[in-house]
Structure formats: C-alpha cells, structure tokens
Amino acid sequence: MIRLRRLLASMTAAGVACMLSTAPGAAAAQHYTGAPGAAAAMSVSALSFNAKSVDATSGSATIELNWTMTSSNPNASGYGGDIHIRRMNPKTGAYIGTELVADFDSQGSPSGDVTIMPGATPASTTYTWTVAVPQYGATTKTTWAVSEIEGRDGSGDSIDWTAPQLSAFARTFTARTTVDQGFPSLDQIALAQGTQATVYEAPGQAAALRYQLDSQENKSGVYGGTVVVTGSGGRTARGSFAIGWDGNGNYQGCGNIDWLQRQVLDCAVTVSLPAGRLAGG
Structure with a gap:
C-alpha cells in the first residue's frame, strides 16, 4: 500500500514536514550460494x-x-x-x-x-x-x-x-x-535528545539535524517516511527512514517497532543540510 500524509510541526526557525507511509520497499538482494559452475547441494x-x-x-x-x-x-x-x-x-x-x-x-x-x-x-x-x-x-x-x-x-x-x-x-x-482509507498519525516530532536547534558547519562540510518521532497506523502499518525541513527562501532538506527485516528476527530501521509494524516509537531521522548555506537557511 502506498499512502502519504504531509504533517507539519513548528521547530524554532525551521518548518518541519513529515510524510509517513506504507512506502514501496526495495526487492531483496538476488543471490544464492554455491561453488561457481557447480550445482548447489x-x-x-x-x-x-x-x-x-x-x-x-x-x-x-x-x-x-x-x-x-x-x-x-x-x-x-x-x-x-x-x-x-x-x-x-x-x-x-x-x-x-x-x-x-x-x-x-x-x-x-x-x-x-x-x-x-x-x-x-x-x-x-x-x-x-x-x-x-x-x-x-x-x-x-x-x-x-x-x-x-x-x-x-x-x-x-x-x-x-x-x-x-x-x-x-x-x-x-x-x-x-x-x-485502508486512513493515514499514519504523527503523534510526536521533536529535535532528538542532544541535538541543538542551531547547528554550525565547518568550511566545505555539511551540517545535520536529527529528529525523533512517534507514529502509528493500526490497519496497514507504518513502513517508512520522510522528514522535510524548510528554511529561508523555501529551500528544503530531507531525511528518510524505511523499516525492514534485519535477518536476526527483528524489524529494524526506525526506533522501536512492534511485530505488526503498526507503531514506531522514538524513530530517529537525520536530515543532512547541504554545505554552503547562508545563516538561517
């Protein structure tokens, strides 16, 4: 299921939009083991x-x-x-x-x-x-x-x-x-603990903001999303997350995820800010 919702939150000098969805996942890697040129046992x-x-x-x-x-x-x-x-x-x-x-x-x-x-x-x-x-x-x-x-x-x-x-x-x-005609809810979004509202970049190096969010969708579940930060002049920067199976019996990719993927808690998303922006950008 593909379903997006744009959710807005004010974060000091920047506007933050979060799009949550049952977004398409990439297909698993296509490979199998076995000696080259020989049939696998x-x-x-x-x-x-x-x-x-x-x-x-x-x-x-x-x-x-x-x-x-x-x-x-x-x-x-x-x-x-x-x-x-x-x-x-x-x-x-x-x-x-x-x-x-x-x-x-x-x-x-x-x-x-x-x-x-x-x-x-x-x-x-x-x-x-x-x-x-x-x-x-x-x-x-x-x-x-x-x-x-x-x-x-x-x-x-x-x-x-x-x-x-x-x-x-x-x-x-x-x-x-x-x-499913519903949308994922945005129950909480804030700067992640330890992240300052004002960030600085070294010459030629990008800076980053880190956000933390909670979301749930009780029918089809939450599979991914994007945080969009808007600065002066309408310029934007994005950071995304996607939930996937990690091969060790757990769903990973965004904080704490329940078994049915209907709720994600403390999901940390990093938004990289391109180098060379003016102050307040």
Whole structure:
C-alpha cells in the first residue's frame, strides 16, 4: 500500500514536514550460494499455497504455504532458515511494504505457525506455514508473493533464493482486502535528545539535524517516511527512514517497532543540510 500524509510541526526557525507511509520497499538482494559452475547441494523442490485466493475482509483469514527443502549432501542433518512473503504489484513485480517472516528448523522448534510434515528426513523435509492474512490493503485486491527463502542444511550448504529462483513455482496468491482509507498519525516530532536547534558547519562540510518521532497506523502499518525541513527562501532538506527485516528476527530501521509494524516509537531521522548555506537557511 502506498499512502502519504504531509504533517507539519513548528521547530524554532525551521518548518518541519513529515510524510509517513506504507512506502514501496526495495526487492531483496538476488543471490544464492554455491561453488561457481557447480550445482548447489541444497534446493527447494516444491512450493505452493493451498489456495489461489482468500477473503481477508473479516480479519480472520489464513492460508497455508507448503514448501520442501532438499539436499544431496550425505552429511546434511536438517534444515533451518526463514521464509518471507510480501505484498507485490502484479504488473511490475515490485514489492510493497515490509515482509511477513517465519523461521523454520527441523532440528529444533519451528515458529508457532510453522509445522513439519510427517516423513521428514535430512534429505527432504516439507514444511507448512499457516499465514494470518492481513485484512487491509491499498485496494480491494492484494497480491502476496513468496519473496525469499534462506536456508541451511546443517552441513555447511546454504541457499538464499529470491525472485529468479522462486518464480518457477506458484509463489503468489490474491486476497480480497478492506481498503485502508486512513493515514499514519504523527503523534510526536521533536529535535532528538542532544541535538541543538542551531547547528554550525565547518568550511566545505555539511551540517545535520536529527529528529525523533512517534507514529502509528493500526490497519496497514507504518513502513517508512520522510522528514522535510524548510528554511529561508523555501529551500528544503530531507531525511528518510524505511523499516525492514534485519535477518536476526527483528524489524529494524526506525526506533522501536512492534511485530505488526503498526507503531514506531522514538524513530530517529537525520536530515543532512547541504554545505554552503547562508545563516538561517
């Protein structure tokens, strides 16, 4: 979902505008491991959803995602990793917003929504993730896609598959969604602690202002934003933030973020001021 709201706050001599949104996120890096010129021992041999579409307008819809991890390495002992799904523009393939992520581990305890199918072996293990489908979207129809699978087989082999590999499977489904007509709120914006309202620059070097904000959007969530500082003569400077998955089981990019990305607290945004501006600019 792409939705912007321009919010104004007075900050001493400067005007500050903050635009918060479920802004498009960049696609994950497209790469996988393996010896040059050789086939990787690990693979995903099957991947599919148990339905092509669901009605998520009630807020209680789920869909099952099934995938099978395989390894030809005789020393493989089991699989661990994570799987990601994201909203996707079906025409361009561009991802929107941050991802939903589940961990899987055939030797330990997978996350609560992931189960291991009977008959698992070190050579082949099938998982099922019961995904709680978000109720809200930018329109009445939202496309979701598996965007990444990262896995290891316990013997040193690993893969990190994204669109080039996953597009061979039926990796998408559509959800009938409730249109989110709300906007992210700006609950607080101020100069960050330790930042002075007056800054100085050394010759040829830029200065910077650092702001701190709180925001929430209880339907589609907050995925990014931009702080715009306006000086004399209408000149502007900008600083942005984007929320993403950091690979260690956390959403990062802006202060404290709840699991559903519906609230960000103490989000610090740095606005760089170009060098050479006149005083008061």
